[in-house]
Amino acid sequence: MLPEILGISTYGIMCAVGFAAASAFAIVRAKRLDSDIKNVIRYIVSALVGLIIGSKLVFFISRLPYLSEIGATSGMYIEELVEAGYVFYGGVLGAYAGLLVCCGMLKSPKHAVLNFFTPVFALFHGFGRIGCFCAGCCYGIEVKSFGFVMDGVRRFPVQLVESAFEFLMFFALLFVGKRFEQKKKSPKLSFFYLMTYSIVRFNLEFLRGDELRGFFGPLSTSQWIALMIVTVGVITRLIQATSSSE
Numbered sequence: 001m002l003p004e005i006l007g008i009s010t011y012g013i014m015c016a017v018g019f020a021a022a023s024a025f026a027i028v029r030a031k032r033l034d035s036d037i038k039n040v041i042r043y044i045v046s047a048l049v050g051l052i053i054g055s056k057l058v059f060f061i062s063r064l065p066y067l068s069e070i071g072a073t074s075g076m077y078i079e080e081l082v083e084a085g086y087v088f089y090g091g092v093l094g095a096y097a098g099l100l101v102c103c104g105m106l107k108s109p110k111h112a113v114l115n116f117f118t119p120v121f122a123l124f125h126g127f128g129r130i131g132c133f134c135a136g137c138c139y140g141i142e143v144k145s146f147g148f149v150m151d152g153v154r155r156f157p158v159q160l161v162e163s164a165f166e167f168l169m170f171f172a173l174l175f176v177g178k179r180f181e182q183k184k185k186s187p188k189l190s191f192f193y194l195m196t197y198s199i200v201r202f203n204l205e206f207l208r209g210d211e212l213r214g215f216f217g218p219l220s221t222s223q224w225i226a227l228m229i230v231t232v233g234v235i236t237r238l239i240q241a242t243s244s245s246e
């Protein structure tokens with residue numbers, strides 16, 4: 001693990017690199033599509049604000065059982081909320097919410113904006129998970145052979161597996177989007193991304209070994225959110241299919 005570089009948090013560095021790479025990609029792509037760069041920057045800022053609020057809020061909620069168990073004071077609750085870590089699900093849902101709010105303010109087509117930024121989210125998260133690996137957080141279960149040593153314990157590099165998946169999703173989303181555009185159809189990339197990620201994340205959670213992510217019953221917070229997203233997605237598709245057949 002490499003928690004710091006020259007006294008600076010490696011996690012923070014990788015998040016900054018991911019944000020810079022994702023923002024640069026969005027701006028360059030917007031130029032190629034002759035989109036309004038100023039509006040793209042507004043979307044980026046809105047998504048970032050939503051990401052920070054959502055990721056911190058979900059992490060704080062996952063910590064409530066622990067805070068309640070230790071009899072935390074109101075000051076401790078406020079401190080935990082301010083200093084809490086980040087949960088990707090809260091971040092990505094918050095980022096989508098930020099985009100939708102910005103779309104409403106700019107009166108932009110929501111579907112097109114979500115399609116444009118969904119690959120950007122995957123690119124950013126790929127770098128973020130590398131930061132998790134360097135910081136030693138979100139670590140994997142203990143293994144005997146394959147893995148990386150952390151605090152004297154060999155653990156499965158689940159962070160790097162998720163990072164590789166996110167980078168793969170980035171290219172897959174671009175490919176799917178381009179193929180649909182060639183057929184003059186409009187894909188729902190946000191739906192495709194959230195459904196695919198939720199299925200993968202649900203299974204990856206079994207390979208994680210840290211307790212900070214929080215548990216509710218037999219499953220982790222992220223697994224419950226994954227089940228919720230997949231369930232809502234399937235129900236939505238069934239309703240759409242039923243409506244179109246009538």
